[in-house]
Amino acid sequence: MKRRLYYILILCCLFSIKICAQVKSKDGTILALTPPMGWMTWNYFADNINEKDIKEMADAMVSTGMLSAGYNYVFIDDGWQGGRDNRNNIIADPQKFPSGIKALADYVHSKGLKLGIYSDAALLTCAGYTASLGFEEQDAKAFANWGIDYLKYDYCGAPDDVEIAKQRYKTMADALRNSGRDIAFGICEWGGRKPWLWAAQAGGQLWRTTNDVRDKWKRRSVEEGGEGILNIMDLNASLDQYAGPGHWNDMDMLVVGLNGKKGPSGDLGGSGCTNTEYQSQMSLWSIMVSPLAATNDLRNMNAETKRILLNKEVIAINQDPLGKQAIRKVDNDTWTVLLKPLENGDYALAILNRAGTTQIADYDFSGFGLNDHYQIRDLWQHKVIGKGKKWRGSVDAHETKLFRLSKTK
Structure with a gap:
């Protein structure tokens, strides 16, 4: 019984720390x-x-x-x-x-x-x-x-x-x-x-x-x-x-x-x-x-x-309300790939070419834990550029492709 109370106290302390980390305004908003x-x-x-x-x-x-x-x-x-x-x-x-x-x-x-x-x-x-x-x-x-x-x-x-x-x-x-x-x-x-x-x-x-x-x-x-x-x-x-x-x-x-x-x-x-x-x-x-x-x-x-x-x-x-920072999925001399979940179930995907010359990127989304088919919207071109489970394309030196991925049937 004492051990159970000890664990409850620990969990309460951890919970209170998390709450304290979010300072609230006078109207109760964070x-x-x-x-x-x-x-x-x-x-x-x-x-x-x-x-x-x-x-x-x-x-x-x-x-x-x-x-x-x-x-x-x-x-x-x-x-x-x-x-x-x-x-x-x-x-x-x-x-x-x-x-x-x-x-x-x-x-x-x-x-x-x-x-x-x-x-x-x-x-x-x-x-x-x-x-x-x-x-x-x-x-x-x-x-x-x-x-x-x-x-x-x-x-x-x-x-x-x-x-x-x-x-x-x-x-x-x-x-x-x-x-x-x-x-x-x-x-x-x-x-x-x-x-x-x-x-x-x-x-x-x-x-x-x-x-x-x-x-x-x-x-x-x-x-x-x-x-x-x-x-x-x-x-x-x-x-x-x-x-x-x-x-x-x-x-x-x-x-x-x-x-x-x-x-x-x-x-x-x-x-x-x-x-x-x-x-x-x-x-x-x-x-x-x-x-x-x-x-x-x-x-x-x-x-x-x-x-x-x-x-x-x-x-x-x-500004997505879910507030999740992207997770780094690829990190090498040529590429950095970042994936961020969004509130509505979409994902933001950034593909950065770190190299000083244009490179061809070829990524299957399943390698990032995404196993559905997706509509791929290029947020700098402001248009849908494809659908599927992967993306292949040219990325200029120091360019970051930024996509919004939405599940499709």
């Missing part, structure tokens, strides 16, 4: 039920941000169709801070944000968008601005009073120790929950302390799994540093078990449309990608249910950038 989508300031502006530029980007999110496609956050990254007042309240830089963050939040909200902001679990942020260590409750209440909907919480200047990281992130998560406003929490310690093992229990809805992305396909050498699209995909591909509604593996920002722009994403070999490679990032980030944060200039997008970012069929894979 925060970040699907991966957050929006536009972030960092890769384009770095810390040279101001309210005029952010308002223009908010306007562009509406006028370009980004909002209607699902991108509903404007994320302010590092560089907005102006120190603290004589009561230690954190304030915005009065030169960059003369109207204040609350007025900016009101403007963003009037467009049907949400506003995210940035801080750090140390004394100073990555770019050397005022951070939140020791002021978590005070800053969380300030964010809530301003109308903030999301906090990206960085880890520059903090100790390497994982236990300290857990404590610092939990302190801010608790402060956000006590702030009087629903604020989603993005943990950004770059994966070194394996946040997928603890960040949900600490109160995060998403957590970065890698170092910062650069505007490049892959790292050319260990010495070069900086993560390319392919490097991040490889690092994230084994973490599928940790993703789901209300808790997401964050593969960092989209570099689609940056085209080699100098700045944060242009460091460490970030000289730009081809449109095929940008399209692959959109496919891979979507099937692996990463948050989708565009970072290009939305006010001046070319047709290819719009085509990639605004593909609603691809976005639907990312």
Whole structure:
């Protein structure tokens, strides 16, 4: 009898941990039920941000169709801070944000968008601005009073120790929950302390799994540093078990449309990608249910950038309510194949050609555990390209074919 009670207690504890991992809003819904989508300031502006530029980007999110496609956050990254007042309240830089963050939040909200902001679990942020260590409750209440909907919480200047990281992130998560406003929490310690093992229990809805992305396909050498699209995909591909509604593996920002722009994403070999490679990032980030944060200039997008970012069929894979991250089925020097179950019983299938030349793919779906006949819809061509139990076709260098498979009789 004692042994049975012991096992029941263990199961109850495990169940309670799972529930705690999904932070609920005041109306009972789960925060970040699907991966957050929006536009972030960092890769384009770095810390040279101001309210005029952010308002223009908010306007562009509406006028370009980004909002209607699902991108509903404007994320302010590092560089907005102006120190603290004589009561230690954190304030915005009065030169960059003369109207204040609350007025900016009101403007963003009037467009049907949400506003995210940035801080750090140390004394100073990555770019050397005022951070939140020791002021978590005070800053969380300030964010809530301003109308903030999301906090990206960085880890520059903090100790390497994982236990300290857990404590610092939990302190801010608790402060956000006590702030009087629903604020989603993005943990950004770059994966070194394996946040997928603890960040949900600490109160995060998403957590970065890698170092910062650069505007490049892959790292050319260990010495070069900086993560390319392919490097991040490889690092994230084994973490599928940790993703789901209300808790997401964050593969960092989209570099689609940056085209080699100098700045944060242009460091460490970030000289730009081809449109095929940008399209692959959109496919891979979507099937692996990463948050989708565009970072290009939305006010001046070319047709290819719009085509990639605004593909609603691809976005639907990312935002599928089942919330399953794709499982890696093939992993070798030439191919990566990822399979994701969808809520309606369909599957999303991504076939990536890792090689530098065009290759012929030939896959029987039974090798992935799919034993029915399927209609094969190409989500970039927006058409059905075949039916059956297999697919054979040409895949360009660094291209990712993204299919939706629907059972047929």
